[in-house]
Amino acid sequence: MFTNRKELLKLCTLSGTTEIGRNCNFVEYGDEIVMIDAGYSFPGQEMYGIDYLIPNVSYLKKNKEKIKAILITHGHLDHTGALKWILPELGYPPIYAGGFAKALIEEKMKEYHMLDKVKIFGVDRKSQLRIGKNFQATFIGINHSIPDAFSIFLETPNGNVFFSGDYKIDLTPANEPQTDYDKLRQLRGRIDVALMESTNASNPGKAPSEKEIFENLTELIKRQKGRVVVAAFSSLITRLYSLIEVAKITRRKIVLSGRSLDQAIDIARKKRYITAEDSLFIKEKDINKYADNELLLLCTGSQGERFAALNRISLNEHKFIKIHKGDLIIMSSSEIPENISTIGRMTDRIIGLGADLIKDTIDLKIHSTGHGNQEDMKMMYDLIQPRTVMPIHGPLTFRYFNKQNFLKWGMRDEDILLTDDGQVWMLDGHTWVKGKKVESKPILIDGLGVGDTGDIVLKDRKQLSEFGMFVTVLNMNIKTKKIIGRPRFISRGFVYMKGSQELLKEIENLIFDIHHDWEKQSQDNTNIKLDNFKEAIEKELSKLIYKKTEREPIILTVII
Ligand SMILES: [Zn+2]
Ligand SMILES: [Zn+2]
Numbered sequence: 001m002f003t004n005r006k007e008l009l010k011l012c013t014l015s016g017t018t019e020i021g022r023n024c025n026f027v028e029y030g031d032e033i034v035m036i037d038a039g040y041s042f043p044g045q046e047m048y049g050i051d052y053l054i055p056n057v058s059y060l061k062k063n064k065e066k067i068k069a070i071l072i073t074h075g076h077l078d079h080t081g082a083l084k085w086i087l088p089e090l091g092y093p094p095i096y097a098g099g100f101a102k103a104l105i106e107e108k109m110k111e112y113h114m115l116d117k118v119k120i121f122g123v124d125r126k127s128q129l130r131i132g133k134n135f136q137a138t139f140i141g142i143n144h145s146i147p148d149a150f151s152i153f154l155e156t157p158n159g160n161v162f163f164s165g166d167y168k169i170d171l172t173p174a175n176e177p178q179t180d181y182d183k184l185r186q187l188r189g190r191i192d193v194a195l196m197e198s199t200n201a202s203n204p205g206k207a208p209s210e211k212e213i214f215e216n217l218t219e220l221i222k223r224q225k226g227r228v229v230v231a232a233f234s235s236l237i238t239r240l241y242s243l244i245e246v247a248k249i250t251r252r253k254i255v256l257s258g259r260s261l262d263q264a265i266d267i268a269r270k271k272r273y274i275t276a277e278d279s280l281f282i283k284e285k286d287i288n289k290y291a292d293n294e295l296l297l298l299c300t301g302s303q304g305e306r307f308a309a310l311n312r313i314s315l316n317e318h319k320f321i322k323i324h325k326g327d328l329i330i331m332s333s334s335e336i337p338e339n340i341s342t343i344g345r346m347t348d349r350i351i352g353l354g355a356d357l358i359k360d361t362i363d364l365k366i367h368s369t370g371h372g373n374q375e376d377m378k379m380m381y382d383l384i385q386p387r388t389v390m391p392i393h394g395p396l397t398f399r400y401f402n403k404q405n406f407l408k409w410g411m412r413d414e415d416i417l418l419t420d421d422g423q424v425w426m427l428d429g430h431t432w433v434k435g436k437k438v439e440s441k442p443i444l445i446d447g448l449g450v451g452d453t454g455d456i457v458l459k460d461r462k463q464l465s466e467f468g469m470f471v472t473v474l475n476m477n478i479k480t481k482k483i484i485g486r487p488r489f490i491s492r493g494f495v496y497m498k499g500s501q502e503l504l505k506e507i508e509n510l511i512f513d514i515h516h517d518w519e520k521q522s523q524d525n526t527n528i529k530l531d532n533f534k535e536a537i538e539k540e541l542s543k544l545i546y547k548k549t550e551r552e553p554i555i556l557t558v559i560i
Contacts, residue, residue, distance in 0.1 A: 009159035009427040015055035021078040024055035032132040040081035052445040054082035059438035068132035073165030074149035075101030098148030143170040145370025159427040162194040168372035172211035184383040194386035198394035199371035201402035206375040208368040214242040226326030231302035234260035257309035258300030284320040302333035304342035314349040323353040467553040468493025494553040
């Protein structure tokens, strides 16, 4: 089908390689580029005030006239969330996405008043697209935790790349067809490299089917005489489908608590993935009009997020939902490791209010991951049998263990490539050779600002949050260079002033010493300025304060 075979195929694992989130890769051939996904990630706890991190697209920006398309594997924000910022920078290249992802993206674009500029086209399980002069993209239906999730097979005149996307092999999916095994099998012998997600690479066995979760939840809720409150991720649309079916079977009305849940269910109903009469849903303020055994409450906040519904319920701060004896709280979710202690404190409060609590356990599965375990991964591998693989979508440890899986399944060490963010690879015959890296340091998004929050601002925020601030105010006669009166000190979050008189006395003495030296120096040398005095105070004070307190507050000097 292709005639132009002169060029080398280039693949760049730009972002989302070394962690979960912020997915963005691209393939370049000749004067054309196709991108796959454009997601964001959430900052680590040390990044104060940062809302999102997005992929660094400087290389793509420089080559924006080459970009022919952005292909989207599925609608989760770690694969689509950066579009808002990236599209204007890249001149709005066309987007191809499955129906559900398309609806979610359009909703966001409407929110940002960008919908009129965005060119977005829907794809389905039959889609095969010619893109530019050099690319052909095949979308292959898979199962994940959101409808219309795809693996993507991208062909070029000189080599083909497979993107697994997020997937699991669900033999009994909730409300969608199974993975398209035939189509995957047809790729055997044609994949030069497969980028394979690694999220659950260390989990043995198979990921539980959504049907099993649905059945367990139905049994559990059927037995309850009181209200049932279920905490679930609003991004796991397949679970929301299951829960709404459970409500129908158990004859309970649904109360939605949390904006992201409202939005998710709204789109799922519009796309007719979830079918439910309006009368199935009741408003939070009306819950007291119904008997306890007629209610199923769905909440956000399974991770103990401060302002999410379940946490507000646990704090007894929720306007309409007050826990009472007989309520059952079901956590139909996993616990993200860094949230475990927060979730623990929240469930402590819930139990303290008299409710019963059920969490997901091996004996009773009420949550299933959307990412395949080792057996799912092996099934995928057996189906496609790629020449080489690159484990992606996870820290090096996850990807290292995923590499062990592929070795166990018979791949050769040299055919399993551990790549990095920004790494460019070129296909030379049958071998992938490393090229020069492109810029890949993530861009920080702080509120409405893009990339205007650098490392220095972050360092300040971190320092402030850990050690507070210490300000010295000096009254000075600028002409005579004499300090008038005694220095004044202001502390915010550093020390309690009244209890620190000894330290303050030492600081005061140090300041007078520094002043004395500076005064002498400035008499001999006219280059010595007031700024040098300020700098010296800040430097020497931080040394003294660290020595005495082992703390590093932000130190400021104000001269008036
Ligand atoms: Zn996903
Ligand atoms: Zn993902």
